[in-house]
Amino acid sequence: MSPRETTFDRAAVLGAAVEIVRGKGWDALTARAVADRLASSVAPVYSTFGSMEALQRAxxxxxxxxxxxxxxxxxxxxxxxxxxxxxxxxxxxxxxxxxxxxxxxxxxxxxxxxxxxxxxxxxxxxxxxxxxxxxxxxxxxxxxxxxxxxxxxxxxxxxxxxxxxxxxxxxxxxxxxxxxxxxxxxxxxxxxxxxxxxxxxxxxxxxxxxxxxxxx
CATH class of the missing domain: 1.10.357 (Tetracycline Repressor; domain 2)
Incomplete structure (x- = not known):
């Protein structure tokens, strides 16, 4: 049985995304980059915001x-x-x-x-x-x-x-x-x-x- 993946709320995902932009700029923002910062898969990005467009707006x-x-x-x-x-x-x-x-x-x-x-x-x-x-x-x-x-x-x-x-x-x-x-x-x-x-x-x-x- 595989271990259960850690869940992340909107604030955590947004915080990770903001830090990416703060440190590396807008072009560095990808679902994969956010997932790497959270040490997770890309699933939390889409489960919390639905799309990268919605995350960008946030x-x-x-x-x-x-x-x-x-x-x-x-x-x-x-x-x-x-x-x-x-x-x-x-x-x-x-x-x-x-x-x-x-x-x-x-x-x-x-x-x-x-x-x-x-x-x-x-x-x-x-x-x-x-x-x-x-x-x-x-x-x-x-x-x-x-x-x-x-x-x-x-x-x-x-x-x-x-x-x-x-x-x-x-x-x-x-x-x-x-x-x-x-x-x-x-x-x-x-x-x-x-x-x-x-x-x-x-x-x-x-x-x-x-x-x-x-x-x-």
């Missing part, structure tokens, strides 16, 4: 939960700034999970969309940001989101020398200040009612004269 949801937790840390007194800093810090600490969530061609785009939808709701609850019109919040989320993911990727792939939290805070604060100033001043809305006037004021205040086009 991993991405776990990555999203850990990302959210990182954005709730009080790196600074500014809750909105902490969201951006938290995303970059998460990328620094969990590069493979970050890459799996944002850079992998998986079939669960709704999870990533949910990340940004959640951030937008937090922006709407911010005592300062909630005073801005919806189109301004959308632009802030779009432009700062691009900057944040770009900075995070540069840290993950070793293109940023100073990876300290202090440096991340400074970079994110500068980007936020410039982008929010653009919204408040009207510079962010190209063709808007304040765009030309505000540019003229800034150039005048800084004594900057733009070259004029010469007639052909």
């Amino acid at each position: 991993i991405l949801e776990e990555a999203r939960a850990r990302l959210h937790e990182s954005t709730t840390v009080a790196y600074t007194p500014d809750a909105f700034l902490n969201i951006g800093v938290g995303i970059v810090v998460f990328a620094r600490e969990e590069g493979q999970l970050f890459a799996a969530l944002f850079h992998t061609r998986h079939h669960h785009a709704d999870i990533v969309e949910g990340v940004f939808a959640s951030i937008l709701e937090r922006m709407k609850a911010d005592p300062v940001l909630k005073q801005l019109p919806g189109r301004s919040l959308d632009r802030l989320l779009h432009y700062l989101g691009l900057y944040t993911l770009g900075l995070a990727a540069s840290i993950v792939y070793g293109r940023t020398a100073d990876r300290s939290t202090e440096a991340i805070v400074a970079l994110m604060r500068n980007a936020g200040n410039m982008t929010i100033f653009g919204e408040l001043s009207g510079l962010a809305e190209i063709g808007g009612p304040d765009y030309e006037r505000e540019w003229a004021r800034v150039l005048r205040d800084k004594n900057i004269v733009l070259p004029t086009k010469e007639n052909p």
Whole structure:
């Protein structure tokens, strides 16, 4: 009589799968790799999740939960700034999970969309940001989101020398200040009612004269 195979619950299988991705990346995730980490057959993978697709989704949801937790840390007194800093810090600490969530061609785009939808709701609850019109919040989320993911990727792939939290805070604060100033001043809305006037004021205040086009 053969010995009875050890049973594993969803948490055990998910934990093993997450550790594989954390250590070796998304491409290393296979049913066989999970089974080897559990020292079992592949049966627990399919008996607990039904398919690798379902397991992959659970991993991405776990990555999203850990990302959210990182954005709730009080790196600074500014809750909105902490969201951006938290995303970059998460990328620094969990590069493979970050890459799996944002850079992998998986079939669960709704999870990533949910990340940004959640951030937008937090922006709407911010005592300062909630005073801005919806189109301004959308632009802030779009432009700062691009900057944040770009900075995070540069840290993950070793293109940023100073990876300290202090440096991340400074970079994110500068980007936020410039982008929010653009919204408040009207510079962010190209063709808007304040765009030309505000540019003229800034150039005048800084004594900057733009070259004029010469007639052909």
